[in-house]
Amino acid sequence: MEKNFYSEENNRHSELIKDLNKLPKISAPENFEFSLMTRIQNQNFIGTEELKPQFNLVKFFAPSAVVAVVIIMFFLFLPSNDSMFENPLMSEPTIIAEKSKQIIGSASNGAENIKSTKKKNASNKVQLSTSNNYDIVVNRNDAVMKEKAKYPIFSKRSVSLDDYISGDNAKRNNLQEGNVVRASEESPEFDGFFVKQEPDKKTIEKYRAMLDSAKKAQTKADSVKKAKKVE
Amino acid sequence: MALNKKLSELSDEEVIKNFQETNNLEAYEVLVKRYKDPLMNFVYRFVGDRDACTDIVQDTMIKFYLNKDSYREFAKFSTWIYTIAGNLAKNELKRRKRRNIFSLSQSSDDEWTPQIEDKSFLAPDRAADSEIKNEFIQRALLKVKPVYREVVILRDIQELSYEEIAEITGLSLGTVKSRINRGRNQLQKLLKTIYHG
Numbered sequence: 393m394e395k396n397f398y399s400e401e402n403n404r405h406s407e408l409i410k411d412l413n414k415l416p417k418i419s420a421p422e423n424f425e426f427s428l429m430t431r432i433q434n435q436n437f438i439g440t441e442e443l444k445p446q447f448n449l450v451k452f453f454a455p456s457a458v459v460a461v462v463i464i465m466f467f468l469f470l471p472s473n474d475s476m477f478e479n480p481l482m483s484e485p486t487i488i489a490e491k492s493k494q495i496i497g498s499a500s501n502g503a504e505n506i507k508s509t510k511k512k513n514a515s516n517k518v519q520l521s522t523s524n525n526y527d528i529v530v531n532r533n534d535a536v537m538k539e540k541a542k543y544p545i546f547s548k549r550s551v552s553l554d555d556y557i558s559g560d561n562a563k564r565n566n567l568q569e570g571n572v573v574r575a576s577e578e579s580p581e582f583d584g585f586f587v588k589q590e591p592d593k594k595t596i597e598k599y600r601a602m603l604d605s606a607k608k609a610q611t612k613a614d615s616v617k618k619a620k621k622v623e
Numbered sequence: 624m625a626l627n628k629k630l631s632e633l634s635d636e637e638v639i640k641n642f643q644e645t646n647n648l649e650a651y652e653v654l655v656k657r658y659k660d661p662l663m664n665f666v667y668r669f670v671g672d673r674d675a676c677t678d679i680v681q682d683t684m685i686k687f688y689l690n691k692d693s694y695r696e697f698a699k700f701s702t703w704i705y706t707i708a709g710n711l712a713k714n715e716l717k718r719r720k721r722r723n724i725f726s727l728s729q730s731s732d733d734e735w736t737p738q739i740e741d742k743s744f745l746a747p748d749r750a751a752d753s754e755i756k757n758e759f760i761q762r763a764l765l766k767v768k769p770v771y772r773e774v775v776i777l778r779d780i781q782e783l784s785y786e787e788i789a790e791i792t793g794l795s796l797g798t799v800k801s802r803i804n805r806g807r808n809q810l811q812k813l814l815k816t817i818y819h820g
Contacts, residue, residue, distance in 0.1 A: 412779035420659040
């Protein structure tokens with residue numbers, strides 16, 4: 393079967409194969425056996441022995457030497473970036489508890505309401521935090537601290553333009569700012585921009601006068617009603 | 624004399640067994656006589672240098688003498704001795720190649736290469752001349768890659784079977800056949816001035 397398969401190939405090269413067969417046969421020189429036996433008797437086996445690879449100290453240490461040199465060069469010639477990067481192993485660890493303060497709620501009118509970050513209660517919290525605000529801060533170690541809120545509204549849900557312009561809001565990172573604006577699920581809804589403004593004394597007095605006159609008018613009206621009932 | 628006659632009548636495997644058991648030099652000589660010429664022919668066609676070829680065959684015979692005990696009965700003696708000779712011939716080629724790389728002068732092989740393929744150089748009547756033809760075939764043979772050359776020589780010049788070649792080279796039967804075919808193709812291409820098509 394195999395012969396038939398390869399006979400085609402043989403036919404293609406038939407002439408060449410014929411010529412290769414006809415090549416004159418090379419025979420050994422006449423003194424071949426004599427010289428061979430002489431070599432054997434004289435134990436002259438040079439050239440036939442296997443060459444064993446000799447241990448070369450230079451070849452053995454060359455690769456490791458190259459690696460060592462490369463490492464040394466790397467440390468010597470690489471530009472130092474120590475000023476730019478702080479070694480995290482050398483820097484003092486930051487207190488994680490302080491960073492991870494969770495502002496749960498704020499109190500108003502002396503009452504302290506602990507607020508959760510759930511959306512459900514978000515609207516109530518805003519209403520409560522309009523005046524005399526305090527933030528209740530719970531640390532990781534369950535210590536509860538009361539801090540006076542900077543703004544009349546919930547700090548996490550607002551952006552103070554004054555602080556933004558003056559650069560006092562540097563403590564808030566971009567993520568927090570972004571969350572406030574886009575009102576993601578992680579942070580409460582955005583309340584809006586506001587301008588902190590000192591109340592005008594004249595206006596206050598004007599409104600107070602108006603309220604007083606209204607109260608007086610009310611008391612007068614009440615006394616008139618009482619007088620009518622007595623009659 | 625009687626022993627000699629007896630040894631010469633024995634098969635290769637029986638003779639080497641005798642040599643292994645008795646360390647009889649006459650048995651060794653019988654095998655040397657049987658294989659010196661076939662090995663010379665094989666190595667000469669493979670290496671292309673008569674002096675180097677004689678040295679290689681001598682070294683083959685010495686290796687056989689020194690390592691006679693490494694021969695195992697299940698293998699054919701002919702394939703075993705051909706393997707030794709083939710390995711030594713390959714080593715010689717490697718040594719020459721290395722020498723050629725480091726040598727500043729051009730090797731003589733490169734000088735005659737164009738002569739084979741240059742049709743104008745080789746007149747048809749001259750190509751028909753058997754001696755010149757043989758010379759060109761030998762030169763073309765040396766141009767064929769050694770892996771193909773070896774199997775082509777073993778098959779088409781030494782007339783060994785595919786199985787024997789597979790045993791000598793340590794290749795599978797299929798690989799041997801494909802290499803022979805590729806070798807022949809290469810050879811025919813190199814000798815296109817003689818074999819048209």
